Amino acid sequence: MRDYGTxxxxxxxxxxxxxxLIAGIAMLVGVLGVVIPVLPGLLLCWAAVLLWALLxxxxxxxxVVLALATLxxxxxxxxxxxxxxxxxxxxxxxxxxxxxxxxxxxIGFFVVPVxxxxxxxxLGLFLAERVRLGPGQAWPSTRAALGAVGLSLLVxxxxxxxxxxxxxxxxxWA
Numbered sequence: 001m002r003d004y005g006t007x008x009x010x011x012x013x014x015x016x017x018x019x020x021l022i023a024g025i026a027m028l029v030g031v032l033g034v035v036i037p038v039l040p041g042l043l044l045c046w047a048a049v050l051l052w053a054l055l056x057x058x059x060x061x062x063x064v065v066l067a068l069a070t071l072x073x074x075x076x077x078x079x080x081x082x083x084x085x086x087x088x089x090x091x092x093x094x095x096x097x098x099x100x101x102x103x104x105x106x107i108g109f110f111v112v113p114v115x116x117x118x119x120x121x122x123l124g125l126f127l128a129e130r131v132r133l134g135p136g137q138a139w140p141s142t143r144a145a146l147g148a149v150g151l152s153l154l155v156x157x158x159x160x161x162x163x164x165x166x167x168x169x170x171x172x173w174a
Contacts, residue, residue, distance in 0.1 A: 016057025020171065023052035027164050034157045037117050042080075042156050045163040046073040052167065061174030069163045076159020083155065084148035091144035093125075097132065098145065101125035122146065 026048035033039030046069055052058070053066040088098070101124035108120020125145055130138035 015055070019052060019055045019057075023048040023056070023167070026051065027167060031157075031160045031164055034153065034160045042073055042076055042160045042163070045160045045167075046070065049163060049167050049170075052170075058170065058174040062170060065166055065170030065174055068166045072159055072162045072166065076156060076162070080152050080155045080159070084152040087148045087151065088145060091141065091148070093129070093141055093145045093148075094132070097125055097128035097141075100128035101145070121149075 027045055029039065030041045030044030030046075030048060032041070033044055034041030049066055049069040053062040056062060058065075101121040104124025104127075105117045105121035108116035108118075108123070110116070112119060122142065126138055126142045129141045129145075132138075133141060
């Protein structure tokens with residue numbers, strides 16, 4: 001007879017439980033990886049669902065969960081690049097300014113860990129726009145580009161949370 005007032009320890013010798021635990025940790029790291037630009041967050045979230053679907057002991061519903069997670073991850077990736085790219089094109093920020101931001105972002109990542117990527121990107125973008133437009137117009141152009149980058153991050157974060165929610169629903173119902 002089962003006592004419902006106690007919590008039983010997790011049996012890690014069960015491979016399905018272990019796979020679910022590893023997938024959950026990967027999912028959490030993936031969602032955090034979207035916010036902390038070190039890891040490919042959305043890809044890691046999708047890979048966690050793939051691992052769970054291939055090696056877990058859930059029923060046949062796991063393939064539905066994987067299909068839904070795949071569709072959401074693909075849609076999120078597509079929207080992540082198309083929507084902000086269109087906004088950048090409308091504001092007139094050239095690719096060369098974004099590349100300058102990217103190069104200084106990578107350098108900043110190694111100089112100032114974690115936050116250096118963002119700081120370097122902003123600085124590189126601002127300097128490139130200052131050279132292109134002059135001191136008076138550099139900041140509004142940089143701010144528009146940062147808004148597009150923020151939108152891209154928001155889209156990816158929403159997609160990663162959606163993949164995580166689909167996976168949790170799969171844990172409950174699959």
